[in-house]
Amino acid sequence: MPDSLGVEETDVTDTDGAPEVTTVHAGIIPLLDCAPLVVAAEFGFAEKHGLKLELSREQSWASIRDKVTIGHLDCAHMLGPMVVASTLGVGHVRTPLIAPMALGLNGNAITVSTTLFERLQEKGLDDGDALSGARALKQVIEDDRKATRPPLTFGVVFPFSTHNYELRGWLAGGGINPDFDVRLVVIPPPLMVANLDQGLIDGFCVGAPWNAVAVEAGVGEIVVTKSRLWHNGPEKVLGVRQPWAEAHPRTLKALIRALVEAARWTEQPENRGAVAETLADRAYLDMDSGVLMRNMAGTLPRSLPGSTVKDPDFITFFRDHATFPWRSHAAWFTEQMIRWRQIDQDTDPCAVAERVYRPDIYRDAVRPLEISAPATDWKSEGTGPDHGRFFGNAVYEPNCPDA
Amino acid sequence: MSDSKINIAVIDEDPVRAAILMDGLAEAGHVNVVHIDNVDNLLKKIFAIDPDVILIDLENPSRDTLEQMFQVSREVRRPTAVFVDETDRAMTDAAIDAGVSAYIVDGLKKERVNQIVDLTISRFNAFNRLQNELTEAKTALSERKIIERAKGILMRSRGMSEEEAYAALRKTAMNEKKRIVDIANSLVTADRIAS
Numbered sequence: 001m002p003d004s005l006g007v008e009e010t011d012v013t014d015t016d017g018a019p020e021v022t023t024v025h026a027g028i029i030p031l032l033d034c035a036p037l038v039v040a041a042e043f044g045f046a047e048k049h050g051l052k053l054e055l056s057r058e059q060s061w062a063s064i065r066d067k068v069t070i071g072h073l074d075c076a077h078m079l080g081p082m083v084v085a086s087t088l089g090v091g092h093v094r095t096p097l098i099a100p101m102a103l104g105l106n107g108n109a110i111t112v113s114t115t116l117f118e119r120l121q122e123k124g125l126d127d128g129d130a131l132s133g134a135r136a137l138k139q140v141i142e143d144d145r146k147a148t149r150p151p152l153t154f155g156v157v158f159p160f161s162t163h164n165y166e167l168r169g170w171l172a173g174g175g176i177n178p179d180f181d182v183r184l185v186v187i188p189p190p191l192m193v194a195n196l197d198q199g200l201i202d203g204f205c206v207g208a209p210w211n212a213v214a215v216e217a218g219v220g221e222i223v224v225t226k227s228r229l230w231h232n233g234p235e236k237v238l239g240v241r242q243p244w245a246e247a248h249p250r251t252l253k254a255l256i257r258a259l260v261e262a263a264r265w266t267e268q269p270e271n272r273g274a275v276a277e278t279l280a281d282r283a284y285l286d287m288d289s290g291v292l293m294r295n296m297a298g299t300l301p302r303s304l305p306g307s308t309v310k311d312p313d314f315i316t317f318f319r320d321h322a323t324f325p326w327r328s329h330a331a332w333f334t335e336q337m338i339r340w341r342q343i344d345q346d347t348d349p350c351a352v353a354e355r356v357y358r359p360d361i362y363r364d365a366v367r368p369l370e371i372s373a374p375a376t377d378w379k380s381e382g383t384g385p386d387h388g389r390f391f392g393n394a395v396y397e398p399n400c401p402d403a
Numbered sequence: 404m405s406d407s408k409i410n411i412a413v414i415d416e417d418p419v420r421a422a423i424l425m426d427g428l429a430e431a432g433h434v435n436v437v438h439i440d441n442v443d444n445l446l447k448k449i450f451a452i453d454p455d456v457i458l459i460d461l462e463n464p465s466r467d468t469l470e471q472m473f474q475v476s477r478e479v480r481r482p483t484a485v486f487v488d489e490t491d492r493a494m495t496d497a498a499i500d501a502g503v504s505a506y507i508v509d510g511l512k513k514e515r516v517n518q519i520v521d522l523t524i525s526r527f528n529a530f531n532r533l534q535n536e537l538t539e540a541k542t543a544l545s546e547r548k549i550i551e552r553a554k555g556i557l558m559r560s561r562g563m564s565e566e567e568a569y570a571a572l573r574k575t576a577m578n579e580k581k582r583i584v585d586i587a588n589s590l591v592t593a594d595r596i597a598s
Contacts, residue, residue, distance in 0.1 A: 070496065
């Protein structure tokens with residue numbers, strides 16, 4: 001395994017003193033967006049910042065959450081909404097967590113079985129319209145109801161996940177009630193394809209590379225990618241136990257620097273091969289590196305042999321401030337948790353976002369690097385050059401005092 | 404509620420570990436224990452058993468599925484993870500180390516729950532030791548093969564007898580403060596490069 005190919009020199013002068021501890025234990029789930037953690041550990045970025053990054057691959061998000069809760073892991077590759085849920089104490093013991101950086105944007109997609117895909121096409125699925133699949137699905141559901149067929153079942157990766165809220169938002173955008181018109185079940189990412197193949201589910205929303213894996217295996221077809229549903233939409237974050245973060249501020253900042261540099265290196269097209277080869281190893285994703293390469297390049301398969309779709313923003317590791325923890329993302333997650341009745345209806349999304357997402361720590365950490373961090377903590381979603389790319393024609397404005 | 408009346412579901416796809424745990428539970432007088440070895444249609448199975456305690460391997464990917472069922476299902480009683488009660492930190496640590504997770508429905512006496520979880524932890528640890536011994540036995544076997552091969556190389560290239568070859572390996576190992584197998588390994592590697 002290459003060790004320090006990515007880093008030319010050792011430089012610890014950019015820290016505000018040596019890290020309090022030099023070994024950091026982090027958990028990862030086998031998904032493409034764990035790349036910054038793996039690259040930081042394997043290509044010398046952690047060492048450059050005086051750290052040894054010990055990674056442990058976990059089988060489920062519940063396992064990540066439990067090990068971070070109890071302190072067996074200091075931090076982890078986590079779903080943004082998980083950090084909010086743990087801090088609020090929903091679904092599990094209350095554990096204050098913070099997200100001082102993000103681990104990329106986009107990367108998800110909604111995939112359905114080849115049978116359901118054909119039915120959606122008959123009902124007017126149109127590649128140019130991100131919500132057309134949901135409107136077509138609405139008609140399929142009505143047909144099924146008339147024929148008294150059982151409801152369709154869709155898989156999401158965790159109750160508190162971008163995937164759950166994206167799938168729900170997409171369904172609702174087509175006039176489908178996700179709690180009554182379909183059944184939603186939780187399935188860990190690596191098991192999604194097998195469940196679709198066995199006919200236990202009819203579709204799913206999952207992160208890279210599992211959508212492409214399903215298509216290449218001939219069991220499903222991608223209906224819509226997240227970058228078309230919500231351009232530059234939030235994904236995983238670095239979830240850190242708050243007491244650990246407070247006790248080790250210099251270690252945390254060194255870790256953020258290492259991960260941000262690793263994310264920048266991961267994104268450079270000339271490094272894709274090395275990243276894909278490394279992630280393909282048994283210790284990480286344990287799969288063919290080719291599909292990882294194609295995912296990183298935004299080349300997605302279709303079930304017709306040799307046919308592909310290009311989505312250059314399919315997954316983003318660094319550009320467009322992909323590592324910055326926008327508080328507007330956390331506010332949206334909290335609003336979704338309220339919308340879908342997972343938490344108290346009078347929870348204040350702004351207060352939650354301010355407590356859980358920590359752009360202040362991020363800015364402080366990257367200051368010594370030549371990386372520009374946004375000056376604001378909040379932004380509108382679906383505006384700018386990609387206007388209207390937020391669940392159809394919508395724009396999301398966080399309704400927070402400082403936003 | 405006496406111990407024997409507690410309904411226990413053991414979700415484990417490893418047949419050996421499940422057997423070790425089921426034996427332990429039976430010895431402790433639990434008669435209502437059901438083993439689920441296949442997680443397809445998990446909700447239906449759990450509904451049929453209506454367990455008071457669910458024991459599942461911490462690394463089982465189906466834990467996410469299980470937890471969501473408890474959140475949304477109106478069909479099953481809602482057990483909570485043992486870790487929710489953080490009063491017993493030592494037990495929680497031991498459980499995570501052993502790879503045990505347990506979900507318990509409300510109303511069970513804490514001592515009863517602790518007994519079951521403690522038993523599960525010790526059985527899981529016994530299983531882990533067994534696994535390690537197996538791995539060590541396999542390693543020992545492959546180490547012996549390497550030493551045999553190194554002896555063969557010395558016998559062929561230096562015309563040594565088997566005893567002389569082994570003595571040479573041992574002497575070098577002692578001089579270099581290394582294990583015989585490490586010396587044998589470098590010899591085998593060097594021979595592979597040379598040939």
